[in-house]
Amino acid sequence: MSDTLGMATQLAGNAVRFGWYSGLNWLLARESRRLAPRPRYRPQAPVPSEAELMADVRALFLADAAAVRDGLYPPEEPAAGLARHLRDVRAMFADLPSTLERRQTEDTLSAAQHTDAEDLPDYYAQDFHFQTGGYLSTDSARLYDVQVETLFYGAAGAMRRAGLKPIAAVLRGRDQRRCALLDVACGTGRFLREVRLAYPGLPMTGLDLSQAYLDEAQRHLDGLRPATLLRANAEAIPLPDASQDIVTSVFLFHELPGEVRRRVTAEVARVLKPGGLFVFIDSLQMGDRPGWDGLLEAFPVRFHEPYFAHYATDDLDAMFAAAGLAAEETALAFLSKVMARRKA
Numbered sequence: 001m002s003d004t005l006g007m008a009t010q011l012a013g014n015a016v017r018f019g020w021y022s023g024l025n026w027l028l029a030r031e032s033r034r035l036a037p038r039p040r041y042r043p044q045a046p047v048p049s050e051a052e053l054m055a056d057v058r059a060l061f062l063a064d065a066a067a068v069r070d071g072l073y074p075p076e077e078p079a080a081g082l083a084r085h086l087r088d089v090r091a092m093f094a095d096l097p098s099t100l101e102r103r104q105t106e107d108t109l110s111a112a113q114h115t116d117a118e119d120l121p122d123y124y125a126q127d128f129h130f131q132t133g134g135y136l137s138t139d140s141a142r143l144y145d146v147q148v149e150t151l152f153y154g155a156a157g158a159m160r161r162a163g164l165k166p167i168a169a170v171l172r173g174r175d176q177r178r179c180a181l182l183d184v185a186c187g188t189g190r191f192l193r194e195v196r197l198a199y200p201g202l203p204m205t206g207l208d209l210s211q212a213y214l215d216e217a218q219r220h221l222d223g224l225r226p227a228t229l230l231r232a233n234a235e236a237i238p239l240p241d242a243s244q245d246i247v248t249s250v251f252l253f254h255e256l257p258g259e260v261r262r263r264v265t266a267e268v269a270r271v272l273k274p275g276g277l278f279v280f281i282d283s284l285q286m287g288d289r290p291g292w293d294g295l296l297e298a299f300p301v302r303f304h305e306p307y308f309a310h311y312a313t314d315d316l317d318a319m320f321a322a323a324g325l326a327a328e329e330t331a332l333a334f335l336s337k338v339m340a341r342r343k344a
């Protein structure tokens, strides 16, 4: 049955989110210029006009609403906990001077001081996005979602939900209770929550290296059927061969060195069942939207993203194919792309 009211609710929610986070994005940029004035980085490659960006966000929101209308997933609930959200927004602004100082001094090792950093790989124990504590502190885990939504004008949720489409195609007509899904680098559990709302009976596992982020994921799944959350490295997934029907990974691969990207891909292929689905969501790459390459050039300059430039030109198709993950579908979703791949 077509859910027209759900579609309208989704569109309205996205419009409100877009307005709110665009405002925060603007304020954060203004505060950054005031606190740490510096010449604006001018990329060599072209950047899209504001109108092009907005047209693309609109297309993403329309596709998101159409998916709700078609019953792929329920409309997003109104934001819970306004008081906590406002506290997180305030904390994001309060943390800005430290973030800017780290950008100025190029000191990105506060994560390496954390007690949890001892056994972690060097590529991981650094301050991604210049955020205090990298991925290791409780404060970073608390601020992550509001920071990401501010960066993406409130469209991060809709970009993640674009990954629910290939999942729906695979689960259609199957008993979800007998299938298994693993989200690699689940972070604060935003994607797991979306999957849980769409598939209440699906056994799910989330894996991440950060205990602080896993704790936040647990919080986001409160009141829903639980998922198994594992603190582990995606380079050595502690699950048996051929145990998963679906593996997903959202916004991870651009944060990995090239050789680690390949090890994680091999692990994804190992734990998938034959015929299993891999859903990859991450940033656009160079050439995906030719007039937008300047954004991808500027991103790692503004935020500490040491492996992004390599990621942006990496041959992901060849990497997946070499691991036995065959091309099924690739779709662009605003600043991200969704690649569905099948294990032979």
Ligand SMILES: C[S@@+](CC[C@H](N)C(=O)[O-])C[C@H]1O[C@@H](n2cnc3c(N)ncnc32)[C@H](O)[C@@H]1O
Residues within 6 Å of the ligand: 124, 135, 160, 184, 185, 186, 187, 188, 189, 190, 191, 207, 208, 209, 210, 213, 232, 233, 234, 235, 249, 250, 251, 252, 255
């Ligand atoms: C940009 S965040 C993405 C989080 C989440 N998937 C999302 O949609 O927002 C990257 C995540 O990858 C995790 N991560 C990075 N390298 C990892 C590794 N080798 N093994 C497991 N998790 C890793 C980080 O702890 C962090 O939670």
